[in-house]
Amino acid sequence: MGWALRTEQYGYIEWRHTVLHGNTRIFDSTPIGIELYDYQSDPHENQNLANEVSYAGMIRQHQA
Numbered sequence: 001m002g003w004a005l006r007t008e009q010y011g012y013i014e015w016r017h018t019v020l021h022g023n024t025r026i027f028d029s030t031p032i033g034i035e036l037y038d039y040q041s042d043p044h045e046n047q048n049l050a051n052e053v054s055y056a057g058m059i060r061q062h063q064a
Contacts, residue, residue, distance in 0.1 A: 001027065005062055011037040011045060012062035034059060 001018045004011065015033035019026045034050040036059055049055045 001025075009038060009040055010058065010062065011035070011039060012059070014063070036062070 002013055002015045004013045006012070013033075013035040014031045016031055017028040035045075036049045036055055037045040037047070038049060050059060
């Protein structure tokens with residue numbers, strides 16, 4: 001399952017494992033994948049910035 005958040009400049013996507021327990025969907029607390037795109041420099045989402053150390057603060061801000 002993925003969640004996306006888009007601001008004017010950035011696109012943030014977080015992927016998590018989900019498990020169905022009866023009719024309830026349970027989500028892992030730790031993301032299995034993160035994507036971050038800068039729409040000003042990359043409007044077509046070709047370069048995932050999530051692993052760039054200089055964007056760690058931006059990722060924490062979007063996670064909050």
